[in-house]
Amino acid sequence: MTQLDLKLAQEKTAVAQAADGVAVIDAAPVNSAVARQLYKKREPIYPKLVHGKFRVLKWFLLFATLGVYYLLPWVRWQRGPGEPDQAVLVDFAGGRFYFFFIEIWPSELYYVTGLLILAAVGLFLATALFGRVWCGYACPQTVWTDLYIAAERLIEGDRNQRMRLAKAPWTFGKVLKKSSKHAIWLAIAAATGGAWVLYFHDAPTLVPTLFTGDAPASAYLFMGILTFTTYMLAGSMREQVCTYMCPWPRIQAALTDEETLQVTYKRDRGEPRGPHKKGDPWDGRGDCIDCKACVAACPMGIDIRDGAQLECINCALCIDACNDIMSRIDRPKGLIAYDTDKNMIRRTQGDAPKVRLLRSRTVFYGVVFAVVSVVMLTALTTRATVEVNVLRDRTPPFVQLSDGSIRNAYTLKILNKANVEREFAVTIDGAQDIRMEAVGETVAANEMRVLVRGDDVRSIRVFATMLGGVERRASTPLTFVIRDTASGEQTDNPTVFLMERGS
Amino acid sequence: MSDKEIDQPTGVETTGHEWDGIKELNNPLPRWWLIILWITVIWSVVYWVLMPSWPGLTGHFEGVRGHTERANVDAAIAALESQRSAEMQQLLSVSSINEVESDPQLLQFAMNAGASLFGDNCATCHGAGGQGFKGYPSLVDDAWLWGGALDDIQKTLHHGIRSTHPETRISAMLAYGETGAFDRGQIDDLVEYVMHISGRSANQEAVVRAAPLYAQQCVSCHGPEGMGDPSQGAPNITDAIWLYGGERADIRETIYSGRAGVMPHWTDRLTDEQITALAVYVHSLGGGE
Structure with a gap:
């Protein structure tokens, strides 16, 4: 036996009992606001594995979210000839964003803005109802950290073994364990960065080139950046990202209220806490036996019994840890549970606890969410398949021709968002005695027919000449009317015709 | 310590x-x-x-x-040229420049390439939008001294006007006053004559006096009706467009001192396909015939 083993064995025998068969875990909330001081080095956290329904839910969400992230670029979606068949693709070179049946052009980026608004309001609603569910279950920082901790546990063992290994001298075995852990972490990080770049290129074409060195430099760059950030954020920074870097812990205080369901230690039931001896009555004391199982399970390094705090990501692992202990000491589960501040007050006053999901703020967020969803859905389903931009020449704003008439020049950009070639009829509406001409196109009876290829932009230079003898105004409103000759779909594009007043 | x-x-x-x-x-x-x-x-x-x-x-x-940065620039230019070479080759191989305008893709390429060439080489004199200045012809209107069809513009670009190129377009408005060919009275009469044929009010006696002089001295270039002659670069003096100004003082100065603006030739500085692209662009500015 080495000295260290001896010391650990001694410690083990000296371990205090929190209750019959339940040892006190020597865990300190090292990342709580009180313990955490500026200028103090970070104290490592060794979260203990727990078993329970929330751990199962988190495993499920971990596989679901990572599964979507890694596999989505491989999903195919047939759009027709000449179009990419990747279901989700941000095509910078072609200037398109593909999402299953939706194809967004750069000029329609407001749909993405709408999607972000929807996501924000959805997050507000979820937070008002259930606290920081995003932080606890779905945030990439949480998911990847959870994955990294799982890998760490696989190689180094659970909490106690990891702590022992950290204190142990540098032997070959320790080096092997540490290096294999970091190798797995780096592999996960590289896969994370690798999957990211697949969203910007055709996945089956890009992946082989990534290995042969023929992929574009930007792919390697972003893969490198994401490998580095994943490795750092999930490997060594972990809870510090949430505590110091993320704004969300600060914002959430304004989004929750006393009726919000949050991971809560029921003070009214748990206090006064203390070790329980076998056979002692439970009357006159709290159910918390101060075993610190909740502290040992916490990946954020805090003590949930201190109440709601910005370090808490509401991951609910302390619920599982505590429920396990409660069943072992034969007390009802749910000393730590999803509960509201108001319920604690209600129970203290002898009232029955209740959950009020319908509150003015949740109704407000819900209504905003519904309205934005409807607006987005309507906009997406009824959006035009042809868009026209009219760019009027500015140098010079108008030209006098030899017969004294005035001409303005315009560049029409016709965006055909359908996947088939279409013919459009271009006419000018609004002013009299205007003659239309175009470069490379024939104009018959002031109407021009142009063909625009599917999923393409065509720019045409158009001249409008105002014949002499018309009353001269500095600015005359004009409308370019572009009509699909087959379907009749039409857009009106207002612009102006300029000339010198009264000349 | x-x-x-x-x-x-x-x-x-x-x-x-x-x-x-x-x-x-x-x-x-x-x-x-x-x-x-x-x-x-x-x-x-x-x-x-x-x-x-x-x-x-x-x-x-x-x-x-x-x-070296020089090598990087050369490589970047070569890469750009090879990227454009297919369309440039197409510009070079068209049998007539008019074919460019009937091919939408090629037209778009020529207009984009021409726009950047125009900004680099032409905008200094002709203006950013080709609007021109006094003495520098506007390229957006429909008055063309040497013709405004695509191949006319192409030829002007290749050979220049009164330039050093052996095949340059050349002609001159002589300095009739400075050389003493016309006296002051004759010049005043001719000014009235030009005012008259360009549709403005003029001294009718002077117009009558100037008519034989015009028929004798000016007709060979400007034509009997004053409509000009693009084959000699002679402007139409009956319309609303005046390269050097259309007021009496401007016209008098033109007749007295003569006019001979210079446009350099671009054969040495631009490639044939660049000149084709530039011609298409200039033609699309609006004045194309």
């Missing part, structure tokens, strides 16, 4: 330096900061070897990579 002094609130060693009761703490530099510093120091040595670095007496160490 054998015994260290420890600052109480922070628990950090002091340097022993004290100013008015304030002691300097001896905090080490952060580890990560030092690591980055050493990485940059090592990298600088690598950089010296790879890249042009140390000056010598007769030159400098060129680095094992042989890197």
Whole structure:
């Protein structure tokens, strides 16, 4: 036996009992606001594995979210000839964003803005109802950290073994364990960065080139950046990202209220806490036996019994840890549970606890969410398949021709968002005695027919000449009317015709 | 300095330096900061070897990579040219320049290429939008001294006007006053004549007096009706467009001192396909015939 083993064995025998068969875990909330001081080095956290329904839910969400992230670029979606068949693709070179049946052009980026608004309001609603569910279950920082901790546990063992290994001298075995852990972490990080770049290129074409060195430099760059950030954020920074870097812990205080369901230690039931001896009555004391199982399970390094705090990501692992202990000491589960501040007050006053999901703020967020969803859905389903931009020449704003008439020049950009070639009829509406001409196109009876290829932009230079003898105004409103000759779909594009007043 | 002094609130060693009761703490530099510093120091040595670095007496160490910005620019230009070569080749191979306008893709390419060439080479005199200035013809209107069809514009670009090219377009409005060909009275009469045929009010007696002089001296270039002649670069003097101004004083100055604007030829400076693209662009500005 080495000295260290001896010391650990001694410690083990000296371990205090929190209750019959339940040892006190020597865990300190090292990342709580009180313990955490500026200028103090970070104290490592060794979260203990727990078993329970929330751990199962988190495993499920971990596989679901990572599964979507890694596999989505491989999903195919047939759009027709000449179009990419990747279901989700941000095509910078072609200037398109593909999402299953939706194809967004750069000029329609407001749909993405709408999607972000929807996501924000959805997050507000979820937070008002259930606290920081995003932080606890779905945030990439949480998911990847959870994955990294799982890998760490696989190689180094659970909490106690990891702590022992950290204190142990540098032997070959320790080096092997540490290096294999970091190798797995780096592999996960590289896969994370690798999957990211697949969203910007055709996945089956890009992946082989990534290995042969023929992929574009930007792919390697972003893969490198994401490998580095994943490795750092999930490997060594972990809870510090949430505590110091993320704004969300600060914002959430304004989004929750006393009726919000949050991971809560029921003070009214748990206090006064203390070790329980076998056979002692439970009357006159709290159910918390101060075993610190909740502290040992916490990946954020805090003590949930201190109440709601910005370090808490509401991951609910302390619920599982505590429920396990409660069943072992034969007390009802749910000393730590999803509960509201108001319920604690209600129970203290002898009232029955209740959950009020319908509150003015949740109704407000819900209504905003519904309205934005409807607006987005309507906009997406009824959006035009042809868009026209009219760019009027500015140098010079108008030209006098030899017969004294005035001409303005315009560049029409016709965006055909359908996947088939279409013919459009271009006419000018609004002013009299205007003659239309175009470069490379024939104009018959002031109407021009142009063909625009599917999923393409065509720019045409158009001249409008105002014949002499018309009353001269500095600015005359004009409308370019572009009509699909087959379907009749039409857009009106207002612009102006300029000339010198009264000349 | 054998015994260290420890600052109480922070628990950090002091340097022993004290100013008015304030002691300097001896905090080490952060580890990560030092690591980055050493990485940059090592990298600088690598950089010296790879890249042009140390000056010598007769030159400098060129680095094992042989890197020069000039070579990078040449490579970038070559890459750009090869990228454009297909369309450029197409511009060169059309049997008639008019074919360019009937091919939407080629037209778009020629207009984009022409626009950047125009900005680099032509905008100084003809204006950013081709609107022209006094003495520098507008390219957006429908008056063309030497013709505004695509191949006319192409030829003007190739050979220039009164330029040093052997096949340059050449003609001159003579200085009838300076040379003494016309006297003052004759010039005044001709000014009235020009005012009259361009549709403005004029002294009718002077117009009558000037008519035989016009028929004798001016008709060969400007034509009997004053409609001009694009084959000689003679302007139409009956319309609303005046390169050098259409007021009496401007017209008098033109007849007295003559006019002979110069447009350089571009054969030596631009390639044939560039000139084709430029011609298409200029034609699309609006004045094309």
